[in-house]
Amino acid sequence: MRTFSQIESKAIFMERTQITLKDVANDTGLSFQTVSRILNGNVEAHNDITRERVLTAARKLGYRRHSSARAIRHGRFESIALLLSEVPHLSLLSIRLRDGILNALATRENNLILARLPDTSLTSETRLPRILRELSSDGLLINYNDAIPEKMIALLKEHRMPAIWINSTHDVDCVYPDDREAGRLATRHLVNAGHRRIAYLHWSSGHYSQKHREEGYRKEMEGAGLEPISLLTFDIHRTFSSDQKGLPWLIGPERYTGFVCYSPEVASQLLFLTAMFGLRVSADLSAVTFADEPFSFLGFELDTVVLPYFEMGQEAVDMLQLKIEAPNDPLPPRILLPKVHVVGS
Numbered sequence: 001m002r003t004f005s006q007i008e009s010k011a012i013f014m015e016r017t018q019i020t021l022k023d024v025a026n027d028t029g030l031s032f033q034t035v036s037r038i039l040n041g042n043v044e045a046h047n048d049i050t051r052e053r054v055l056t057a058a059r060k061l062g063y064r065r066h067s068s069a070r071a072i073r074h075g076r077f078e079s080i081a082l083l084l085s086e087v088p089h090l091s092l093l094s095i096r097l098r099d100g101i102l103n104a105l106a107t108r109e110n111n112l113i114l115a116r117l118p119d120t121s122l123t124s125e126t127r128l129p130r131i132l133r134e135l136s137s138d139g140l141l142i143n144y145n146d147a148i149p150e151k152m153i154a155l156l157k158e159h160r161m162p163a164i165w166i167n168s169t170h171d172v173d174c175v176y177p178d179d180r181e182a183g184r185l186a187t188r189h190l191v192n193a194g195h196r197r198i199a200y201l202h203w204s205s206g207h208y209s210q211k212h213r214e215e216g217y218r219k220e221m222e223g224a225g226l227e228p229i230s231l232l233t234f235d236i237h238r239t240f241s242s243d244q245k246g247l248p249w250l251i252g253p254e255r256y257t258g259f260v261c262y263s264p265e266v267a268s269q270l271l272f273l274t275a276m277f278g279l280r281v282s283a284d285l286s287a288v289t290f291a292d293e294p295f296s297f298l299g300f301e302l303d304t305v306v307l308p309y310f311e312m313g314q315e316a317v318d319m320l321q322l323k324i325e326a327p328n329d330p331l332p333p334r335i336l337l338p339k340v341h342v343v344g345s
Contacts, residue, residue, distance in 0.1 A: 019063040027057045039063070079111040080320060081137040083144060086118045090146045096292040097166070100313020101141065108321070113137050123151040132161050139320045141166055146207045162323040164331075166316050167309075169208045172330035173323065175315045177307045179209040179290075182338040183216020186260045186288040186305045189340055191224045193286055195258030198226065199249060201270060202262035203233045210262060213290065217260050229256075233266055250285075251277050261289040261302075268297050282344055294341045301343040308336040 025035040030050070038046055038054040057063075082101065084091040105112055113135055121127045122144075132140075139162035144152070148168065156163055165174035190198050200217045202210055214230060221228040231249060249256050250273060261267035267289035274281060281287060287302050289295050292309035295302045315334050322331060 019061045021063075023061055024054065024057050024063050027061060028053050030054065077111075077136050077138050078109065079113055079137045080105065080139050080141060080317070081113040081115045081135045083122075083140050083142045084114065084116045085122070085144050086116055091116075091143050092145070092167075093143055094292050094309050096309040097143075097313045100310040100315075101317055102313075103310075104314040104317035108317075119149055119152075123149045123155070125155065128152075128155050129159055132159060139163060139324045141316050141320060143167065146205070160327060162320060162327045164316050164320045164323060166312065170333065172332060173319070175312055175319060175334040175336065177209075177309075177312065178335045178337050179212035179307075180216040180219075182209075182290055182305045182307065183213035183218075183260065184220045185216075185338060185340050186213075186290065187217045187220035189288055189303060189342070190258035190260065190286055191220065191226070193258070195286060196226055197254075197256040198228075198258035198260065199256040200228065200230045200260045200262070201233060201266050202230065203266055205262070209290075213260075213262060233269055247273065247277075250274075250279070257285050259285065259287040261287055264289055264291050264295055264297070267295060267302055271297060271300055271302075288340075290338075294343070303343055304341045305338045306341050307338050311336055 021032060021036050021039065024039070025032045028035065030053070034046065034050065035054050038051055039058060082093075084093065102112065115131070115135055117131065121131060140156075142156070142163055143166045145166065145168040163173065167176050168174055169176055187198060198217075198221065200214055202214065218228045229249075248254065259270055261270055267287060270287055271281070273279075274285065279285060281300065281302070288305060289302050290305045290307060292307050293304075294306065295304045315336065319331055319334065323329075
């Protein structure tokens with residue numbers, strides 16, 4: 001068993017000792033009030049030399065603001081919690097969405113707490129309130145956006161904690177992309193490219209975007225006088241056959257030449273099938289998918305309706321700040337517009 005020398009013990013003790021405003025004041029020879037104002041961001045009353053003197057001493061001593069004391073003094077934790085399900089596909093957190101949230105919080109010097117909880121906790125009348133109290137946050141960003149338990153929604157409303165839903169449709173207090181417009185944009189892009197037989201490829205998803213993108217696709221097809229068709233990718237797998245009889249929509253005489261793919265995963269399945277049958281994207285068919293950044297898979301790029309996930313993260317933080325200021329005031333949904341990124345697929 002290792003023993004610590006006196007020097008090591010002293011170093012450990014000093015490392016664990018909370019450096020206070022008084023320590024910084026003693027080191028600089030300035031008043032406690034001056035040091036407190038500067039380190040709490042109220043710098044207008046002091047010149048650059050004094051500010052730098054205080055900040056240098058704070059860095060040297062390892063001063064950190066005492067979050068608990070500050071929370072008591074100001075009535076705020078200056079932290080928000082991001083609520084996630086334990087089931088990964090119910091709380092997808094893309095890099096773009098994450099960065100949007102973090103950037104918005106950084107400008108406010110707020111912290112982020114990740115809370116990944118099982119449904120048994122999120123729907124418990126005893127556990128959920130306790131968890132909300134113990135998160136030490138001023139509000140919630142809820143990134144639980146598929147198969148949301150009704151009990152969870154009711155409990156969050158009942159306990160009145162400021163909260164904004166991300167990528168989920170609700171009457172109030174939510175932010176999400178306009179997926180109907182995304183479906184229209186993808187379809188219009190293919191129609192304008194001259195395609196007349198355009199299929200919508202999707203998988204079985206409970207997320208609102210599946211329904212909304214297909215609605216946008218159908219509306220654009222009908223507006224162009226074209227017949228819409230929806231193909232489920234699970235059915236593609238069931239009917240797939242190497243003798244080429246199971247995929248008439250891709251390789252038969254009445255095949256489709258344009259494809260709106262619900263997700264990057266669906267687009268990847270289409271690329272796999274085209275490679276199997278020697279078809280070339282852009283030469284034999286065209287495809288558009290939806291993602292938070294331009295689609296690329298094993299060197300293949302596709303035209304993409306880019307969903308504003310970075311902006312969605314920023315908007316969610318902005319909305320939550322408003323909600324924290326006025327928790328009883330419902331905020332109308334913020335619906336963000338997508339854009340088409342074209343590579344010629």
